[in-house]
Every structure is written in structure tokens, then in C-alpha cells.
Amino acid sequence: MLRVLLLLPIASYRNQDFLDAAHKLGVEVVSAADHCHQLAPQRGLSPILSLHFDQPEAAAAQVLASLGRRVDAVLAVDDAGVELAAVLREKLGLPGNAPEAVRPTRDKLAFRRLLQQNGLNCPAFYHLAGAAEARILAAQLHYPVVVKARRLSASRGVIRADDAQDLLQQVRRVSRIQSSADRDASELGLIVESFIPGSEHALEGLLKNGQLRVLALFDKPDPLDGPYFEESIYVTPSRLSGELQAAIADSVQRACAAAGLSHGAIHAEMRVNDAGVWLLEIAARSIGGLCGRMLRWRLGMTLEELILRHALGLPIVQPEPSDASGVMMIPVPGRGIYQSVAGLEAARAVPHIDDIRITTVPGQRIAPAPEGASYLGFIFSRAATPAAAEAALRSAHAELVFDIRPDVVLAKSTA
Incomplete structure (x- = not known):
């Protein structure tokens, strides 16, 4: 066995x-x-x-x-x-x-340096070691910029700043977020980079002997312009032109080769504008959360089964893609304590909805981006076209009503 x-x-x-x-x-x-x-x-x-x-x-x-x-x-x-x-x-x-190939994919600063050194599109970026550097840099930057924690994921610790005063405020906030989540925060510092306008997309792939096999290319139809960057909807197949899809795959392939990644699952995120493809990050793993469940019809098996087959050298037979599919990572509307959700039956009855999973449990403390690290749950759709899959997600979400109570902090007695 x-x-x-x-x-x-x-x-x-x-x-x-x-x-x-x-x-x-x-x-x-x-x-x-x-x-x-x-x-x-x-x-x-x-x-x-x-x-x-x-x-x-x-x-x-x-x-x-x-x-x-x-x-x-x-x-x-x-x-x-x-x-x-x-x-x-x-x-x-x-x-x-190899470990040295994986490490730069887990550090936003190291990944930016990798892109720059290998001639891939890369925004202007700066390493902030401390608050004193932030005050000096604030007067020199061209705004808007984005302040990022170096090793957090899922849009946690990522905030746009539109002027010098805003930058100093967001540096303090992102520093607090990073300090609460990373034991090495004091040594890491932050990264500040130019804001990249454009549409945002994601690629799911497998590497074998260094060659990229694209499993899916996702559109993120909601604009992600800040100040926070909480992801919500993914839809596949992409509605980008074939030329742009090929350019995305080529950029991901080149970045993987530059890092030395050659085997296993890859999840990449990028922006596309008139200047081309701008990689935001590449992770040496598959898509996070429950989002991979949207791909089971496209892959003919679950994404997890495909990854296990690949790792174990078992055969993989992938059917021709048919329908479009989508997922909504249900956003957290505000900080508080989750109690319950109403409207699930109506949401599940929306045409083209495949499944809805609420992953938050009653009594759980929740927070939106940039502090939060989780979603309320996931909505899945399957339809003949990407537009129909996207519309179904929005309609189902509109049926849901979440009861989130204020998170009361008791003040210390002064007696």
C-alpha cells in the first residue's frame, strides 16, 4: 500500500x-x-x-x-x-x-527581488526595516503604494496608502498585524511597493520536470483597488483573450524556473494591464480554503485527488473542460462574534448553485481584511457560461443574512 x-x-x-x-x-x-x-x-x-x-x-x-x-x-x-x-x-x-526554491515564494520581499533579477514585470518596491525608514521614504514615494506584511497570505496585512500621512498610518497598522501573526516580525520589516492597476486573475497548475500544466485560469471579477484587498469571487474559464492567457502561463512558467520550482502544485496570482502581466505571488501549493472544490467537474476528480495522484506517480486522466464554475469566499462584513446565518434554503435554491458551506461556527470571533484570516464560508456555482456562474454566486449571497454581534471588550476596573 x-x-x-x-x-x-x-x-x-x-x-x-x-x-x-x-x-x-x-x-x-x-x-x-x-x-x-x-x-x-x-x-x-x-x-x-x-x-x-x-x-x-x-x-x-x-x-x-x-x-x-x-x-x-x-x-x-x-x-x-x-x-x-x-x-x-x-x-x-x-x-x-528544494527548500531553497520554496523559500522565496513564502516571502513577498524575496519574491519581488526574484522577479526583478530575472527580468519579469515588477513594481518599484522598498524594504522597510523600521519606522524611521518609513518617515524618510514617505516623502520620496510616488503614490498610491501598497504596504504588505512579508509572509502573510489571503490579503492579510495588505493595505493601500494614497499619500505620505496615509503611508505612516498604514505602516503602523500592518506592523501590528504582522507582529500578531509572525514570531519573526521584528526581524522581517515590511515591503512597500507601487500599486499595480488592472484586472486580477489566478492560475492553478501542476509542475512536472519543470514544465507547467495549467489546470485552470480564474478571473476575479470584483475590482481589487483597495484600501483593502479581500478576495471574493473566482470564476473559470477566464474571459481573457487567448493571447493574454498564454502570456500569463508564460510568466508563471518563467517565474517558476527562476525560483527553481519544478514539481507539484502551483497557485499564482497576477494583475493584467496594458503593460502586460504582473505576478503578485506564486505559491508552491494549491489554491487555499475550500476553493478547489469548484474544479472537480473540470478535473474529473477533486483537486486533492489529482494532487495526491501527481505526488504518488499515479495516472491522471483529465476530461475535456465543459461548464463554467465559480466560488465566492463569503466576505466578513465587520468585526464581531458570529452567531448564525439565515436564508440558506433560498440561497441554495438559486439556479446554478452547486453547494454552500458555512465554515464559521457560532461564537467564533471574526474580522475582515486586513486583520482577518478567514471567511464566513464558500458558495459554489456551475453554469454554462462564466457570466452565469458569477451571477448565481451574487444572487445566492444576496439571500444570506448573517447575525454578527459586537465583540465587547470589558474595561479594567479602576477601583
């Missing part, structure tokens, strides 16, 4: 989808997770279930000490584990991207 090691962050939406795909394929799963290392022993959990994914060398040593029999593949379920997965594959002699 084939055996796969899955790196399963406890907060990931996707763990069950990967486990289900492995079960369907009859693959034995070895689970590794990031439960609290202090609480794990009290709960009887083995060391392999309390890894520090952000300390890949130490975590790899823990895994290898607990692994026992050899595995045939190592996969990270989402972004948190991709560098650890690369380290493990290298130590185990398994196919995959």
Missing part, C-alpha cells in the same frame, strides 16, 4: 478533503500537525502531531524520529507547511521542490 505523509495545520479548511481523497485512492496516511507542543503531551498526542511548521529543520527531525516505515510522498495541505514538506522530501530522497 502506498503511504503519504500529510502536513495538516489544525486551522486549515482543507484537511478533510485531502484525507477523503487519500481514502478514495486506498493510500495510507501518516498525519503530522501543529497542535500546541505544551498541550499535546497532556492529550496523549505523539511528537509528530505537535510540530512547529515555521521551524522546518527542527520539525523535520521530529518527523523523521517518529516516522517508522518509509513514505512515498510528503504533502503540505496549505501554505504553513510547504517549506517543511520540502525539507522532508529532500531528506527522504523524494521528488519535489
Whole structure:
């Protein structure tokens, strides 16, 4: 029986989808997770279930000490584990991207430098090591610009600034967000880059022997002009011209080659304008959240099954694409405590709606971008055209009413 090691962050939406795909394929799963290392022993959990994914060398040593029999593949379920997965594959002699190829894809500053050094479209960018540099830089920039945390994902810690005063305010805010989410925040600093106008898109692909196979190209029909950049709707197939779609694939292929990425799932995001294709990021993993579920009709299997087949060297037969499909990551309208949702029955009855999954649980504290790191849930559609798939998502969302209560903070007594 084939055996796969899955790196399963406890907060990931996707763990069950990967486990289900492995079960369907009859693959034995070895689970590794990031439960609290202090609480794990009290709960009887083995060391392999309390890894520090952000300390890949130490975590790899823990895994290898607990692994026992050899595995045939190592996969990270989402972004948190991709560098650890690369380290493990290298130590185990398994196919995959080298750790040094993965690292620049997890750091926005390193990725910008990679693009610049290899002649790919790249906005003007600056590394802000601290507040003093921000005050100097603020008077020199051409606005608008975007302030970004270096290693966060899903639009977290990304804010547009339109003038010098705005820049200083947003630098302080993004610094707070990064400090709350990254243990290395004080050493990282921030990145400030020129705002790139244009339409935004995403590409899902697989690399094999360095060659990119495009699985889907998505349009993001809602304008993402700031000040925050919370993603919402993805629709495929893209309505871009064939020439632009080819240019996107070529840019992604070139960036992957520049980084040294050669194997496995790739998720890339980009903007397109009259100056061409501008890569925002490339991740050595598949699309996040539950968004991959929109591709099962296009792929003839779940995305997770396809990724497992690819990693294990199993055959992949992909049907000809037929219908259009879409997903809405249900945006968080405001900070508070989620209570409930009404209108699900009406939303599910909207023509072309395939499924609706509310992933937030009652009592959960939520926040929108740029502080928030999750969505209320996901709406999926399938229709004859991209326009119909998009319209169905908007109609279904309009039926939903969310009860979100204020998050009351009790003041300390002065008595």
C-alpha cells in the first residue's frame, strides 16, 4: 500500500478533503500537525502531531524520529507547511521542490527581488526595516503604494496608502498585524511597493520536470483597488483573450524556473494591464480554503485527488473542460462574534448553485481584511457560461443574512 505523509495545520479548511481523497485512492496516511507542543503531551498526542511548521529543520527531525516505515510522498495541505514538506522530501530522497526554491515564494520581499533579477514585470518596491525608514521614504514615494506584511497570505496585512500621512498610518497598522501573526516580525520589516492597476486573475497548475500544466485560469471579477484587498469571487474559464492567457502561463512558467520550482502544485496570482502581466505571488501549493472544490467537474476528480495522484506517480486522466464554475469566499462584513446565518434554503435554491458551506461556527470571533484570516464560508456555482456562474454566486449571497454581534471588550476596573 502506498503511504503519504500529510502536513495538516489544525486551522486549515482543507484537511478533510485531502484525507477523503487519500481514502478514495486506498493510500495510507501518516498525519503530522501543529497542535500546541505544551498541550499535546497532556492529550496523549505523539511528537509528530505537535510540530512547529515555521521551524522546518527542527520539525523535520521530529518527523523523521517518529516516522517508522518509509513514505512515498510528503504533502503540505496549505501554505504553513510547504517549506517543511520540502525539507522532508529532500531528506527522504523524494521528488519535489528544494527548500531553497520554496523559500522565496513564502516571502513577498524575496519574491519581488526574484522577479526583478530575472527580468519579469515588477513594481518599484522598498524594504522597510523600521519606522524611521518609513518617515524618510514617505516623502520620496510616488503614490498610491501598497504596504504588505512579508509572509502573510489571503490579503492579510495588505493595505493601500494614497499619500505620505496615509503611508505612516498604514505602516503602523500592518506592523501590528504582522507582529500578531509572525514570531519573526521584528526581524522581517515590511515591503512597500507601487500599486499595480488592472484586472486580477489566478492560475492553478501542476509542475512536472519543470514544465507547467495549467489546470485552470480564474478571473476575479470584483475590482481589487483597495484600501483593502479581500478576495471574493473566482470564476473559470477566464474571459481573457487567448493571447493574454498564454502570456500569463508564460510568466508563471518563467517565474517558476527562476525560483527553481519544478514539481507539484502551483497557485499564482497576477494583475493584467496594458503593460502586460504582473505576478503578485506564486505559491508552491494549491489554491487555499475550500476553493478547489469548484474544479472537480473540470478535473474529473477533486483537486486533492489529482494532487495526491501527481505526488504518488499515479495516472491522471483529465476530461475535456465543459461548464463554467465559480466560488465566492463569503466576505466578513465587520468585526464581531458570529452567531448564525439565515436564508440558506433560498440561497441554495438559486439556479446554478452547486453547494454552500458555512465554515464559521457560532461564537467564533471574526474580522475582515486586513486583520482577518478567514471567511464566513464558500458558495459554489456551475453554469454554462462564466457570466452565469458569477451571477448565481451574487444572487445566492444576496439571500444570506448573517447575525454578527459586537465583540465587547470589558474595561479594567479602576477601583
